[in-house]
Amino acid sequence: MRVGWREVEEKAQEWVREAGALLLASLKESLVIETKTNASDLVTNMDRHIEKYFIERIQRTYPTHRVLGEEGYGDEVASAEGTIWMIDPIDGTMNFVHQKRNFAISVGVYHEGEGMIGIIYDPVHDEMYHAVRGEGAYCNGVRIAELQPGNVAEGVIAVNAMWLTENPKVNAEKMAALVREARGTRSYGCAALEIVYVATGRLDGYLTPRLSPWDFAAGAVIIQETGGIITTFAGRALDPVQKGSVLVARPGVHPQLLEYVK
Numbered sequence: 001m002r003v004g005w006r007e008v009e010e011k012a013q014e015w016v017r018e019a020g021a022l023l024l025a026s027l028k029e030s031l032v033i034e035t036k037t038n039a040s041d042l043v044t045n046m047d048r049h050i051e052k053y054f055i056e057r058i059q060r061t062y063p064t065h066r067v068l069g070e071e072g073y074g075d076e077v078a079s080a081e082g083t084i085w086m087i088d089p090i091d092g093t094m095n096f097v098h099q100k101r102n103f104a105i106s107v108g109v110y111h112e113g114e115g116m117i118g119i120i121y122d123p124v125h126d127e128m129y130h131a132v133r134g135e136g137a138y139c140n141g142v143r144i145a146e147l148q149p150g151n152v153a154e155g156v157i158a159v160n161a162m163w164l165t166e167n168p169k170v171n172a173e174k175m176a177a178l179v180r181e182a183r184g185t186r187s188y189g190c191a192a193l194e195i196v197y198v199a200t201g202r203l204d205g206y207l208t209p210r211l212s213p214w215d216f217a218a219g220a221v222i223i224q225e226t227g228g229i230i231t232t233f234a235g236r237a238l239d240p241v242q243k244g245s246v247l248v249a250r251p252g253v254h255p256q257l258l259e260y261v262k
């Protein structure tokens, strides 16, 4: 059966927009904030509420699809078979709590392991990034231009200072060399936005030693539609249902960044 991915994407965008409005409204209310694995790992009542909001709608509309969500209300997903929705109800929860900006909703739809739909919505700026595989990437309905080659020396690269401290997957000396070589470095604390900022050219590259499928699923679909490159630190394709390192960049910058994380 041929699946109309465009129709699924329209439905998903509608839900994402509604969910974004709920998040905006919640910024005026008091949040229930809890910690998960450690004191910096925050979760709020809104993370849980928005994930449930999506699951209810997906199950009602597409009963054969599975859902992998950060807060664990979806399915146990161990394989990439069938159609899977990868949901991060709030990417950048720390920003949501502390800054009330720089967070996003991230929704990716994968079919038999291939990314078909990517939607990332920044409700504060009302920026909806969206893509259907093979049909280009858009921001608020306007096509995002194809990325041109660049280089690190003239690039702004997103890195997190935390990785320079004690991460076995990152060589701190090489990272320091990268920080010196790049024109500038930034850290936004929201993986989904950092990936779409590479797609739109606001950033030239973004690298991180460990993301979960819901963090990169939507972004991977969007960046590939702009000619950007997304791989692991080993330069391999991402496994859509596994945690792993992520290196995303425009052409030219990607092979240069790989050298710093080898």
Ligand code: IPD
Binding pocket: 070, 088, 090, 091, 092, 093, 094, 160, 188, 189, 190, 191, 192, 208, 210, 211, 215
């Ligand atoms: C986190 C953010 C952050 C990244 C972390 C993610 P969350 O997601 O994307 O930028 O560095 O690895 O877990 O927990 O706010 O959804």
Ligand code: CA
Binding pocket: 041, 042, 070, 093
């Ligand atoms: Ca989280």
Ligand code: CA
Binding pocket: 088, 090, 091, 092, 191, 214, 215
């Ligand atoms: Ca996340």
Ligand code: CA
Binding pocket: 047, 070, 088, 089, 090, 091, 092, 093
């Ligand atoms: Ca999250």
